[in-house]
Amino acid sequence: MTTILHVDLDAFYAAVEQLDDPELRGRPVIVGGAARRGVVSSCSYEARKFGIRSAMPMWEAMRRCPSAVVMPVRMDRYAELSHAFFTILGDFSPEVEGLSLDEAFLDVTASERLLGDGPTIARTIKQRVRDELGLVASVGVAPIKFAAKIASDIDKPDGLRVVLPDQVIAFLHPLPMTRLWGVGEATREILASMGLSTIGDVARYPVNALVNRLGAATGHHLAALARGEDHRTVVAESETVSVGHQETFDDDVDDRGELAVLLLAQADRVAHRLRESNLRARAVVLIIKYDDFRQITRRSTLDSASSDGGVIARTAIELLAKVTIEPCKGARVRLCGLSATNLEPRDAPRQLGFDEATREKGERLGDTMDKLAAKFGKATIRRAVHLVDPDDD
Numbered sequence: 001m002t003t004i005l006h007v008d009l010d011a012f013y014a015a016v017e018q019l020d021d022p023e024l025r026g027r028p029v030i031v032g033g034a035a036r037r038g039v040v041s042s043c044s045y046e047a048r049k050f051g052i053r054s055a056m057p058m059w060e061a062m063r064r065c066p067s068a069v070v071m072p073v074r075m076d077r078y079a080e081l082s083h084a085f086f087t088i089l090g091d092f093s094p095e096v097e098g099l100s101l102d103e104a105f106l107d108v109t110a111s112e113r114l115l116g117d118g119p120t121i122a123r124t125i126k127q128r129v130r131d132e133l134g135l136v137a138s139v140g141v142a143p144i145k146f147a148a149k150i151a152s153d154i155d156k157p158d159g160l161r162v163v164l165p166d167q168v169i170a171f172l173h174p175l176p177m178t179r180l181w182g183v184g185e186a187t188r189e190i191l192a193s194m195g196l197s198t199i200g201d202v203a204r205y206p207v208n209a210l211v212n213r214l215g216a217a218t219g220h221h222l223a224a225l226a227r228g229e230d231h232r233t234v235v236a237e238s239e240t241v242s243v244g245h246q247e248t249f250d251d252d253v254d255d256r257g258e259l260a261v262l263l264l265a266q267a268d269r270v271a272h273r274l275r276e277s278n279l280r281a282r283a284v285v286l287i288i289k290y291d292d293f294r295q296i297t298r299r300s301t302l303d304s305a306s307s308d309g310g311v312i313a314r315t316a317i318e319l320l321a322k323v324t325i326e327p328c329k330g331a332r333v334r335l336c337g338l339s340a341t342n343l344e345p346r347d348a349p350r351q352l353g354f355d356e357a358t359r360e361k362g363e364r365l366g367d368t369m370d371k372l373a374a375k376f377g378k379a380t381i382r383r384a385v386h387l388v389d390p391d392d393d
């Protein structure tokens, strides 16, 4: 039997701010853009008591809690602690799959004989995160990813929930069906209209009827999850820290041009965050999720590390050219994103390439754009990019 841990740091960005400034401890802290159109990136549990949540517009958060302290995002500091966090996780298993800076799956099946059973490893990880990083982790232990992920969330903050193999069904079934992966607003409405409100309701419903209403892919996917069947394994990535951006569409997209334009905008945003954090990336990953939930990633290593939006965009668009996109079920795109990985500090020593002058120009252009944007607002600054056919570049 497999033992999977899902480890998730509590209110990560806000917790780091409270760690670094003791004055902020015990107070409502919001991390995010302070500008009029800024949003909440993270908030402390003290702030959550006022109903503040991630992704909420900042003006709304301030309306709910005018006394909250707003801190800017310090991605370089979070990346540093994230690195230390993943170093700890790596001591418990080589099978670590990072989902974001502060969240990962671990397959500890092979470690149990040496390090103790799943719950013991979970407790040890929590203790080390507390002692060595000064942060709090919540952990879920379960035989499948789906249950482990929910288990880490359910007793937050400072949670530890263990779901033994023979408890998976009893754990999942009373939960609301919105906890099932892949249930967005549209699917939720359909399930609700069928009178299904819990995961157990979905599990007991005839699969044929689910398929009739939701289509084959979604119907079978939800039926399997609801019965505690999740065959996805923990996929270790060589590097886990990345800066990325992705968007889910209201309507599925099958137009490459539309996706390329989106990637350009995403690349500029990612490049901006890299420069803000004084980082460069050595690899670019394109993420595509199709309308049948199939997700693929394509990756390309750059000739030299970069924080140039143009380079990142070009690389992502080249990757996009090699991906199947068709106007038919299963080949339309529901989500598109890119992430910059293999990060290194911008002042890291590095080999000079023959295109050094061009590359530096690209990064300086980025710096200039950042300064102008800071001064005049983002809307005034638009990079003039020529969309070239990747095949004749």
Ligand SMILES: [Mg+2]
Residues within 6 Å of the ligand: 008, 009, 010, 011, 012, 102, 103
């Ligand atoms: Mg977290």
